[in-house]
Amino acid sequence: MLALFFDRIGWPTSLPTSEKGSFIKSVLREKLKALEEFSASDSLPLRPGVEKFIDDALGEGVPLAILAAYGRNGEKISRSIAMKLGPERISKIKIVGNVEVEESFYGQLVLGKGVTSGLDEQLVREAQKAASAEKQRIAEKVASILKLSVDITASERLSLTLNVHNLHTSLKEYCLILTLSLLPALTR
Known part of the structure; x- marks a missing residue:
């Protein structure tokens, strides 16, 4: 889904095509980390x-x-x-x-x-x-x-x-x- 998102809105211009896979993994890792922190917070x-x-x-x-x-x-x-x-x-x-x-x-x-x-x-x-x-x-x-x-x-x-x-x-x-x-x- 993330690849489709970037295909639609455009990939970061400084990102080489060969690094799209590692970029997506990095974004997903950060998203998971943020979700885990938010889920465990008192504000939710x-x-x-x-x-x-x-x-x-x-x-x-x-x-x-x-x-x-x-x-x-x-x-x-x-x-x-x-x-x-x-x-x-x-x-x-x-x-x-x-x-x-x-x-x-x-x-x-x-x-x-x-x-x-x-x-x-x-x-x-x-x-x-x-x-x-x-x-x-x-x-x-x-x-x-x-x-x-x-x-x-x-x-x-x-x-x-x-x-x-x-x-x-x-x-x-x-x-x-x-x-x-x-x-x-x-x-x-």
């Missing part, structure tokens, strides 16, 4: 109706969780959301972060930490392959629901791994998971 309010929605869910006894391990600044953004929800609400909501994910048996198995001593190495490799296939399947399913394309790169592997473990850990106990959807929609 919760979406209208979120507090009532959460109160209704808690009133009905629906367990709630906030996924904090989904991205680089997930913990920071989750803290910001927790502050906005207030201590009474947040005391009833589970925040699932990197620590919970890494300490879960599922996380240890897939990340290959702490479970190899009693298992045959081949079993561990097969479990990791199965987990990778499951991650890809889940990513593709979510992408199709959201009408997105899935492009998993090597640099994103740990982040994706933690996201899948985080989701799996949360889904075992919680019916409703809250993430950045609590924040107002931002122009992309």
Whole structure:
């Protein structure tokens, strides 16, 4: 989309054609950084109706969780959301972060930490392959629901791994998971 934007309005005149790809990556990196900082700031309010929605869910006894391990600044953004929800609400909501994910048996198995001593190495490799296939399947399913394309790169592997473990850990106990959807929609 960014390339189409610059194709339409014009590229910076000092930018060589061969550097368009790196320029777009740089702009996207800066945009992501600004979005993460803005999302975690106190100036961004919760979406209208979120507090009532959460109160209704808690009133009905629906367990709630906030996924904090989904991205680089997930913990920071989750803290910001927790502050906005207030201590009474947040005391009833589970925040699932990197620590919970890494300490879960599922996380240890897939990340290959702490479970190899009693298992045959081949079993561990097969479990990791199965987990990778499951991650890809889940990513593709979510992408199709959201009408997105899935492009998993090597640099994103740990982040994706933690996201899948985080989701799996949360889904075992919680019916409703809250993430950045609590924040107002931002122009992309």
